[in-house]
Amino acid sequence: MSLNLNDKKAVVAEVSAKVATAQTIVVAEYRGIQVGQLTQLRAKARAQGVYMRVLKNTLARRAVEGTAFAGLASELTGPLIYSISEDAVAAAKVVHDFAKGNDKLVVKAGSYAGKPLDKAGVAALASIPSREVLISQLLGVMQAPVSGFARALAALAAKKEAEGA
Numbered sequence: 001m002s003l004n005l006n007d008k009k010a011v012v013a014e015v016s017a018k019v020a021t022a023q024t025i026v027v028a029e030y031r032g033i034q035v036g037q038l039t040q041l042r043a044k045a046r047a048q049g050v051y052m053r054v055l056k057n058t059l060a061r062r063a064v065e066g067t068a069f070a071g072l073a074s075e076l077t078g079p080l081i082y083s084i085s086e087d088a089v090a091a092a093k094v095v096h097d098f099a100k101g102n103d104k105l106v107v108k109a110g111s112y113a114g115k116p117l118d119k120a121g122v123a124a125l126a127s128i129p130s131r132e133v134l135i136s137q138l139l140g141v142m143q144a145p146v147s148g149f150a151r152a153l154a155a156l157a158a159k160k161e162a163e164g165a
Contacts, residue, residue: 068114096126
């Protein structure tokens with residue numbers, strides 16, 4: 001079903017609003033994927049906070065022109081699904097993980113913070129731990145010296161009590 005001019009403008013405005021706040025865009029070719037599998041992919045994307053949409057490539061080009069993602073316009077050919085996320089790795093992780101289990105979804109390109117990514121770049125971005133995991137690792141590193149000092153004090157106190165008794 002084709003869109004009239006007002007519908008096209010609305011789609012471009014919606015996607016432009018998402019692109020304006022995005023850190024990452026990943027584009028994948030979905031030729032041959034069944035509707036049920038595509039629905040599963042969209043559900044996973046929604047759970048991760050990723051905006052995922054099938055768009056006409058001309059509308060997508062208009063949505064990214066004048067943004068940091070404008071360099072991605074040359075890669076927008078064929079039947080594509082667009083994954084846009086504010087989180088730096090969420091879009092890449094969702095698409096890459098789904099593509100591992102479904103060979104019909106082919107990652108074509110991506111863009112992170114205005115830098116174009118090829119298929120290997122998207123895979124490398126997807127391998128980065130999520131924000132929550134990185135924060136917990138940082139807290140563990142920050143907590144280690146304090147907890148080690150507390151254990152040393154507890155051991156010293158126990159040794160003095162043993163000597164005094």
